[in-house]
Amino acid sequence: MPAYNIESYIGAAVESVLAQTFPDFELIIVDDGSTDGTLQCLSRFQNDPRIRIVSEPHRGMPFPVCRGIELAQAPYLAFLDGDDLWAPRKLERHLDFFRNHPGADLTFSWSRIVDEQTRDTGLTSRLWKGSVSFAQLLADNVIGNGSALVVRREALVAAGGVDASLPCCHDVDFWLRVALLRPGNLCAIPEFLTFYRRRPGQLTRNVELMEKNFDRVIERARALAPGEVARVEKKARCNMQRFFAFGSYQNGDYPSALRLLRRSFAAAPFGFLADARNWKMTAAALAGLALPRRWHNFLMQAVMRSGRA
Numbered sequence: 001m002p003a004y005n006i007e008s009y010i011g012a013a014v015e016s017v018l019a020q021t022f023p024d025f026e027l028i029i030v031d032d033g034s035t036d037g038t039l040q041c042l043s044r045f046q047n048d049p050r051i052r053i054v055s056e057p058h059r060g061m062p063f064p065v066c067r068g069i070e071l072a073q074a075p076y077l078a079f080l081d082g083d084d085l086w087a088p089r090k091l092e093r094h095l096d097f098f099r100n101h102p103g104a105d106l107t108f109s110w111s112r113i114v115d116e117q118t119r120d121t122g123l124t125s126r127l128w129k130g131s132v133s134f135a136q137l138l139a140d141n142v143i144g145n146g147s148a149l150v151v152r153r154e155a156l157v158a159a160g161g162v163d164a165s166l167p168c169c170h171d172v173d174f175w176l177r178v179a180l181l182r183p184g185n186l187c188a189i190p191e192f193l194t195f196y197r198r199r200p201g202q203l204t205r206n207v208e209l210m211e212k213n214f215d216r217v218i219e220r221a222r223a224l225a226p227g228e229v230a231r232v233e234k235k236a237r238c239n240m241q242r243f244f245a246f247g248s249y250q251n252g253d254y255p256s257a258l259r260l261l262r263r264s265f266a267a268a269p270f271g272f273l274a275d276a277r278n279w280k281m282t283a284a285a286l287a288g289l290a291l292p293r294r295w296h297n298f299l300m301q302a303v304m305r306s307g308r309a
Helices: 010-018 038-045 063-071 090-100 134-139 153-158 170-179 207-224 226-250 254-267 269-274 276-290 293-304
Strands: 027-032 051-056 076-078 106-114 120-124 149-152 186-197
Touching (some): 038 051, 051 063, 076 090, 076 153, 134 226, 170 207, 207 226, 226 276, 254 269
């Protein structure tokens, strides 16, 4: 669990781990030089033998993730951002799946998306079933967030680990490399076991940084599997531009959101028009420009509760 200046959320995140029905775990929390009360919030957990709290100088993501992997001893690694939550049976269900499917290297659950107050937004991750291939994952990130997955340590090592030079998109980067280890090894657990929080200050709202890092992920993927990337790159860029547009939309920058949506359309026009998510995102950005804030917020809450991220 990486942690940086999340005193309002980290207590609930830790409690969601302690409430797991599978009891044999070690929770390694790596504080990345927080300057708020994050460490003070963690002090009430320091006597639990299952919890290890490590304080590091601030270096930013993904260094606390890499440090946690380095310290972990278990054959399976689960990731939970310090502002997200797990359902009580999260670890149990993932480990049951690994036992019953020896060909799986990485498993991911469905996620509900919650707001700052942990209220259900009505949005979810893609409700994917079965396995997802390298090309499918590159084209459309059906895993959705890093708190949703559990990976075999040996698979993560074989894939080259987490690239510490990527401030964001480092998770997608290593998922793709794991997917190349063997066919059918990334598998969905079709249950809502993860609660992903959207809030101000997240890296996903730094659109410029996200764009640069995604370009690096594409280039690395092209070097590893050029044919697969060539087949789906336009669709991947179309979907990611919509994701970037949502970041601008959340920041209240509606003109930038529309500019990014135009780029999404340009990347794959037919794919753009065939995906309802693009229409909803375009309507949201236009409503932000045209409607008073109160009307816009009411309309967007209704739209969000009818769709998926």
